[in-house]
Amino acid sequence: MKIKVPASSANLGPGFDSIGVAISLYLTIEVIGESDHWQVDHNLGDLPSGKDNMIVQAALSVKPDLTPQHLRVESDIPLAHGLGSSSSAIVGGIELADQLGQLNLAPHEKIEIAAQLEGHPDNVAPTILGSLVVGCKVNGHFTAVKAPVPPFAMIAYIPAYNLKTSDARAVLPKQLSFKEAVQASAVANTAVAALFAQDYEKAGELMEADLFHERYRSKLVPELEIIRNVGHEHGAVATYLSGAGPTIMSLVDPQHISDFVDAVREAGLKDEIRRLEVAPRGAFWQK
Numbered sequence: 001m002k003i004k005v006p007a008s009s010a011n012l013g014p015g016f017d018s019i020g021v022a023i024s025l026y027l028t029i030e031v032i033g034e035s036d037h038w039q040v041d042h043n044l045g046d047l048p049s050g051k052d053n054m055i056v057q058a059a060l061s062v063k064p065d066l067t068p069q070h071l072r073v074e075s076d077i078p079l080a081h082g083l084g085s086s087s088s089a090i091v092g093g094i095e096l097a098d099q100l101g102q103l104n105l106a107p108h109e110k111i112e113i114a115a116q117l118e119g120h121p122d123n124v125a126p127t128i129l130g131s132l133v134v135g136c137k138v139n140g141h142f143t144a145v146k147a148p149v150p151p152f153a154m155i156a157y158i159p160a161y162n163l164k165t166s167d168a169r170a171v172l173p174k175q176l177s178f179k180e181a182v183q184a185s186a187v188a189n190t191a192v193a194a195l196f197a198q199d200y201e202k203a204g205e206l207m208e209a210d211l212f213h214e215r216y217r218s219k220l221v222p223e224l225e226i227i228r229n230v231g232h233e234h235g236a237v238a239t240y241l242s243g244a245g246p247t248i249m250s251l252v253d254p255q256h257i258s259d260f261v262d263a264v265r266e267a268g269l270k271d272e273i274r275r276l277e278v279a280p281r282g283a284f285w286q287k
C-alpha cells in the first residue's frame with residue numbers, strides 16, 4: 001500500500017498564507033509492514049529515519065497509539081525550496097494515521113489537523129483537496145474553498161540554494177500600516193475574484209501586485225524580478241515567489257513554454273527549470 005501526496009505552491013502573489021495550488025511532484029510513502037519500532041527508509045539525505053521523522057510525528061499527533069510501521073519514503077519534492085515539502089510530509093502522516101487507524105477522517109477534518117500543525121492552510125489544503133484552494137482560519141477553525149484550475153503550465157525555476165521558511169519569514173515586517181493592509185487585502189481580494197471569474201489577464205496583473213511579502217523577500221531571491229520581467233515579454237501570465245521561495249513559479253501559456261524557457265536562459269539564469277502541472281487530485285492511496 002502506498003500514499004501519494006502532491007507538492008504545492010503557496011501564496012500565488014498576494015494570497016499570503018491563504019492561497020495555494022497542488023503541483024505534480026509527489027511524496028510517496030509505502031507501508032512495508034508492522035515493526036517493533038518506527039523505521040523510515042528514505043532518499044532525503046539526513047532527515048530522521050525513526051519516530052522523530054515529520055511524517056511519523058504527524059501520524060502520531062492524530063493517533064498516538066498507532067502500531068509502529070516500517071515505511072519506505074521517496075520524494076521528488078525538493079526540501080526547503082518553496083514547494084511545500086513539509087506540508088506534504090504532514091498530510092502524508094495524517095493519511096497514514098487515517099488509513100492504519102481506520103479513522104475515516106473527512107477532508108475538512110484533515111485540513112483542520114494539517115493546518116494546525118503547519119500554522120496556515122495555503123499548502124496543506126490543496127495538498128489534501130487537489131487543484132487551487134483558498135483558505136483561512138475563522139472563528140477558531142480552518143475553512144477552505146476550491147477554485148477553478150488555471151489552464152497554464154506551471155514553469156518552476158528552482159534555484160540550487162535552500163531557503164528555510166523560517167528564514168524567509170524572518171525578513172517580513174511585524175506590522176503593516178492600516179492603509180497598507182487595506183491596499184494589500186484589496187489586491188488579494190480582487191485577485192481571488194479574477195481567479196474565480198477565470199479572467200486570467202486581470203488575475204495575472206493582480207498576482208504580481210502583492211504587498212504582503214514579495215517586496216521583503218525579493219532581496220533573498222533576486223531571480224524573481226528577472227524572471228517576472230522575462231515573463232512579460234515571453235508569454236507568462238504571472239510570475240510569483242512560490243511559498244517562502246526560493247522557487248519562482250510562472251504560469252505560462254503552453255504554446256509559449258520553449259520561448260519563455262529560452263529567454264530565462266538568455267537572462268543568464270542557469271539553475272533547474274521544470275515544467276509542472278496543477279495536480280487536480282490531492283493525496284490518495286494506491287494498492
Ligand SMILES: Nc1ncnc2c1ncn2[C@@H]1O[C@H](COP(=O)(O)OP(=O)(O)OP(=O)(O)O)[C@@H](O)[C@H]1O
Nearest residue numbers: 054079080081082083084085086089164165243244
Ligand atoms: N518527507 C519528509 N520527511 C520528513 N521531514 C520532511 C519531509 N519533507 C520535508 N521535511 C521537513 O520540512 C523541512 C522543509 O520545510 P520548509 O517549511 O522549510 O520548506 P518547504 O515546506 O519545502 O517549503 P514551503 O513551505 O516554502 O513551500 C525540511 O527541512 C524537513 O525538516
Ligand SMILES: N[C@@H](CCO)C(=O)O
Nearest residue numbers: 010016017165243244
Ligand atoms: N505562506 C507561507 C508558505 C510557506 O510555508 C510563506 O510564504 O511563508
